[in-house]
Amino acid sequence: MILTVKDLHVSYKNRKKNSLKYDEKEVLKGLEFSIDENEIVGLVGESGCGKSTLAKALLGLIKSKSGEINLNCKHPQMVFQDPYSSLNPKKRISFILEEPLKNLTDMTSEERRKKAEWILGEVGLDKEYLDRYPSELSGGQRQRVCIAQSMILGSDFLIMDEPVSALDVTIQAQVLELIRELKIKHKLSILFISHDLRVVYSLCDKVMILKDGLIVEQGDRDKIYRNPQHEYTKKLLKSAGITI
Ligand SMILES: Nc1ncnc2c1ncn2[C@@H]1O[C@H](COP(=O)(O)OP(=O)(O)OP(=O)(O)O)[C@@H](O)[C@H]1O
Ligand SMILES: [Mg+2]
Numbered sequence: 001m002i003l004t005v006k007d008l009h010v011s012y013k014n015r016k017k018n019s020l021k022y023d024e025k026e027v028l029k030g031l032e033f034s035i036d037e038n039e040i041v042g043l044v045g046e047s048g049c050g051k052s053t054l055a056k057a058l059l060g061l062i063k064s065k066s067g068e069i070n071l072n073c074k075h076p077q078m079v080f081q082d083p084y085s086s087l088n089p090k091k092r093i094s095f096i097l098e099e100p101l102k103n104l105t106d107m108t109s110e111e112r113r114k115k116a117e118w119i120l121g122e123v124g125l126d127k128e129y130l131d132r133y134p135s136e137l138s139g140g141q142r143q144r145v146c147i148a149q150s151m152i153l154g155s156d157f158l159i160m161d162e163p164v165s166a167l168d169v170t171i172q173a174q175v176l177e178l179i180r181e182l183k184i185k186h187k188l189s190i191l192f193i194s195h196d197l198r199v200v201y202s203l204c205d206k207v208m209i210l211k212d213g214l215i216v217e218q219g220d221r222d223k224i225y226r227n228p229q230h231e232y233t234k235k236l237l238k239s240a241g242i243t244i
Pocket of ligand 1: 013027048049051052195
């Protein structure tokens with residue numbers, strides 16, 4: 001297993017107005033799941049149910065209250081929804097891609113440049129893009145750069161938080177196809193967060209349905225889509241107009 005999660009609880013504490021007391025709100029209420037090598041797991045649930053909170057907790061960006069997170073992978077990385085705000089607008093693509101190599105390896109600048117060229121090719125962009133700024137790329141190209149950046153250290157586990165939601169439908173399809181190819185070629189495991197059940201169906205091997213801080217249903221994609229057990233899953237599939 002690349003990731004195993006047991007009884008994970010995460011809560012946020014907010015200071016009450018005009019008071020020294022804190023309000024604690026539990027967002028994740030005991031999650032249990034695992035992700036296998038070379039598997040894409042879709043995480044579905046309505047806005048505010050805790051999907052991004054889970055992503056951040058898994059990477060240690062926020063503290064869990066209790067439970068276990070066992071990561072057994074190399075360089076886990078996150079890809080965010082908005083490729084524009086997650087790329088530094090003042091830096092060229094070459095800088096953006098080479099930065100992790102600068103910080104975490106002893107590669108020479110020539111080796112870094114070569115690696116950046118190579119990873120850009122892996123996400124379907126010509127090396128000429130290395131000298132551009134993020135604002136000189138389309139939304140789809142920017143998201144390709146974000147994916148390249150997340151992979152450049154040789155990551156085998158990516159968390160993608162709504163990575164295609166900001167893209168229009170044809171570009172969405174191209175980026176999804178890229179993710180499928182990269183998964184196979186680079187043996188990636190991916191936690192793919194989305195509110196779009198059609199996108200999840202087209203990409204994921206397994207699916208987890210999150211509601212009110214709990215996973216109400218999880219399993220193989222076809223099992224969930226053909227034979228949903230939980231009322232909430234049925235409702236989601238029905239409102240997306242999906243019948244399989
Ligand atoms: N830093 C924070 N402090 C307090 N509450 C927070 C914080 N971040 C998120 N929350 C709350 O936690 C809950 C879960 O938020 P989260 O961002 O994980 O939802 P989400 O499922 O990713 O939603 P969306 O689909 O809209 O992205 C929400 O009620 C949100 O208001
Ligand atoms: Mg979110």
